[in-house]
Amino acid sequence: MILASDIPLNLWLALPTAAAYALTALIGPRVAANMGHRLLSVPWALHGLGLVFALFAPQDGGLRFGFAPALSVTAWLMLTFYVLEQHWFPQLRTRWTLSIVGAAVVLLAAAFPGTALHTQTSPWLPLHLALGVASYGLFAAAVVHAWLMTRAEKNMRMGADSHVGLPLLTLERLTFRFVTAGFVLLTATLAAGWLFGDSLYGAQAAWRWDHKTVFSMLSWLTFAVLLVGRSRFGWRGRKAVRVLYIGTGLLLLGYAGSRFVLEVVLGRVT
Incomplete structure (x- = not known):
């Protein structure tokens, strides 16, 4: 028999959050837009509180991270940008499928909470990870807007009827603003890893050309080509969206994909 005390606390936090997301996805389309926005803020807030505990709970050895927490933070940031946009653009309609994504990543992060970072790593490592995950969130928001576009x-x-609520040109501008901001943060993340890898990760885990580095650099090059193509050659529409999807896929393979292989497929905790 499974006792309540046998259930990890992070699962206790994940279950009501996932349930709130699912309930929001179910009820949201049936209520007024203003009420729907308020409904979405409840699971979003619970998700944020759960992330604080999951990443920084001292009883679990301090800062923990892995592929599932990275996806969870990415989804939360994506929803944050979307919720904020609805205040600036009230005509932007809520996409309730995003709530399903939120529920899925919350449960995934509860099942795979990641591993505790080594104590010999730099105290600046959380900032380095925050920059990287913030770029994930910005590119995820760009992908959502590209899909809407x-x-x-x-x-x-x-x-x-487009069922979007925003003009096409506005969606395009928002998409590339997210891409540009994400590219800046991704550049800062890679530069910090290259210049300060020894102090961030330790001499044994400094910058090296592994799968994570290769995919991350390929994604950086893809986004650079996208921004140059838009600026110099006027890329837009399907061509730009395809390049954005490719770059985002490479970026996911860079950290989340490599960590998934290490943590789940190979069962390594380092």
């Missing part, structure tokens, strides 16, 4: 463009060509 593609859908709006397709519906406009078919003469149907």
Whole structure:
């Protein structure tokens, strides 16, 4: 028999958060827009509190991180940007499928909470990780807006209601603002890892050309090409969206993908 004391505390926090996300996804489309925004803020707040505990709980050895917490923080940041945008652009309609994404990553992070970072690493390492995950969140927000832009463009060509709430050009500007901001943070993250890898990770885990580094550099190059292509050659529409998707996929493989292989496939905790 499973006793309540046998259930990890992070799971106790994850279950009501996932349930709140699922309930929001179910009820949200049936209520007024203002009420829907308020509903979404409840699981979003619970998610944020859960992240603070999961990442910094002292009884679990301090700062913990891994592929699932990285995805959870990314989803929370993506929802944060989306919730804030709804205050600036009230006509932007809520995408309730994002609540399903939130519920999924919360449960995934509870099942795979990551590993405690070594005590010999630099106290600046959390800032380095925060920069990297913030870039993840910005690119995730860019992907969501690119998807909305593609859908709006397709519906406009078919003469149907776009069901987005924002003009196509506004969506495009927002998409590339997120891309630009994410590129700046990704550049800072890679530069810090290259210049200060010894002090951040220790001499045994400094900058080296492993799978994480290779995929991260490829993603950086892809986003650089995207921004140059838009600035110099006017890339937009499907071509720009495809390059964005490719760069984001490479970025996911860079950290989350490599950590998934280490933690789940190979069962390594280092």
